[in-house]
Amino acid sequence: MSLEQLPLLQQLMLVLAAVVMFTSFVLLEQARLVAAIHAFAWQGVLVAMVTALVAAGSGLEHLFFSAALTLALKALLIPWMLHRLVRRLELDRHREPLRRPALVIMAALALVIFSYWVVTPLVAEELLFTRNIVAVSLAVVLTGLLMMVIRTQAVAQVLGFMSMENGLFLAAVSDTDGMPLAVELGVAFDVLVAMILFGVFFFQIRESIDSLDVDRMNRLTERVDES
């Protein structure tokens, strides 16, 4: 099957999936936390759009619901909560550029190639066209993971974690026509609860090490009480 034979709806889906991958890179390279939160919100919007397109293409009604849920949660509620947290933690002017941006980008590109290589046997099975999006979703997951590894700032790590979740959701939607509604609701509330817990933890971390740079945790030493 080639691109010419795909209906316009599915071509649009491929384009959106590619843009989701791009937002992952934007998120990875963003120095300012507020801008990174915005990039994450846009990724949520795009994932919701892909879900809505899958729903329109397949006629599965519960997918419309999960598209709306994704839009409400990942594009509006969670970014808003993060925004509020960042303001309360007085980090909205915080800037933390990557130390070696070119190297990090090359690593992320290598991850994209790796995820394509992993998915190749799946694609060769001549299945749904959306299998190609699986490679993109895997790339989004791995890029989120990379972001959690290279960022030392707790809020940025949470953003990486949340974008991993976006990648997983994209894979589920495009590959298997979405999860059952019960599972989806469960995951959505999990993410929400995780977000609230992260919010609490940010304050805890800052109180104990006076910074949100989790790298400093490496320097914690056990104080031996000599008395």
Add this chain to the structure above:
Amino acid sequence: MNAIDWEITLLQALLYAAAAPLLAGWIHKLKARLQNRRGASIWQPYRDLYKLFSKETRMAHTASIVFRAAPYIVFAATWLAAAAIPLLSTRLASAAMADVIAIAGLLALARFFLALAGMDVGTAFGGMGASREMFVSALAEPAMLVAVFTLTMTAHSTNLASVIDFNLQASSLLRPSYMFALAGLILVAVAETGRIPVDNPTTHLELTMIHEAMILEYSGRHLALMEWAAQLKLLLYGVLLCNVFFPWGIAVDTAPGALAGSLLAIVLKLLLLGVALAVSETVLAKMRLFRAPAFLNLALLLALLGLLSHVILEVGL
């Protein structure tokens, strides 16, 4: 290929040279209007060129033959590169040499002599401008080639005329790779033609100028040729972007009616491109020189993503 084809090919090359100052004038005028000035007429670049051609040419005592020859080489190489890009029709005699890698090579030749001329006289500004130009272009070139490879992988040819033909046939398709390649090429074009935010074409401020620093020592007809070559380069990138990514309207034969329609289409496309460029130059500020690598890394990233999304999303189907 018959005689008429050659005539039209020659006409197209002359049209490139004749239209280049007009595009520059149009962008100048638009920028002036956006800044609430009345601005010079859009014919002003022609008057400037005429004035420079009729002026005496002065040269520094230290200038060598390189300095004297560079304007002609720069202009000829740029003009040749431009003439190879299909402007009106994809079926002209020049289509045979419209190879993107050859065009990139011709532009590199022009840039090489521009930088040499900048260093030749031995002034501080010339050398500084030349080193900056090389710095920017060394970063821009890989991004441009990767973006171009995305196109050529899709169309299975490095010949621009065949690429345009291919895109014309499949122009209703949405290709994620083209979107990225277009974005990457726009950034490269901005850097290569010395526009804001990489270089400011109107400044003579010593700390920021790149292109102007190299041609600071030129006067008279030499300066006119250098300016003209810069305008041609802008037109070249404009036509490249318009005709490759938005090929609608370009003629696929050499019938007079089709050529006229094609001319109208490309003029409209370039007018729109001029508006976009003028708006972006008005809202953006020039970057520090050391931010340029980040800008061009973004171009490279976009181009690479285009390549990867072509392989992942379009071929593996």
